[in-house]
Amino acid sequence: MECPVCGNKKISPFATHCMECGTDVVAFPLLEDLEQQCVDTLKDKVALEGDMTELLQLREKDKKHYDKRMSRMYWLLLLFPLLFFWCGKKSIPVPPKIVDNPELVSSLEKMEKKNGELEIELEKTKAELLAIQSTKEIYHTVLKGETLSALAGKYLNDSERWKEIHSYNPQIKDPWLLTPGEKVLIKLK
Secondary structure, three states: OOOOOOOOOOOOOHHHHHHHOOEOOOOOHHHHHHHHHHHHHHHHHHHHHHHHHHHHHHHHHHHHHHHHHHHHHEEEEEEHHHHHHHHHHHHOOOOOOOOOOOOHHHHHHHHOOOOOHHHHHHHHHHHHHHHHHOEEEEEEEEOOOOOOHHHHHHOOOHHOOOOOOOOHHHOOOOOOOOOOOOOEEOOOO
């Protein structure tokens, strides 16, 4: 062992003091170990502080990224209702589908023609009903398949009132069998 003060190298490993200068040789190695531990601790602290600084920088960077994403989300939350409102107000014309099947095209044309005929017939019926409502008595020309209860439902809004119509028309022998073209008197009340 060597004395840290005088540099004497002839000190026994079991000695506690230097024989030349009287320095306590046991305390110096402990102080050196303690000094080394303090240096190591300081190095660890500096390393930890560096790591903490790096972590804080990463955290700040992540926070900025998060804030940017959240601001985008807020904008989307604001813009989506406006987009739906705007889209709901616009009517976008839908182009007609092109049909290659000629049978479907002809069938569609027939249905459109029939629809037009039915609309004309409906308008005539409405006009007849308006004319009927203005009069108290009408004469109905019987069509194929019509019955007195159907006529009562049509003109009197109650099919159970067919007996009234039968009482005004003594020429009808069978109320369930009407002849097409026959005139039936109906009194509105």
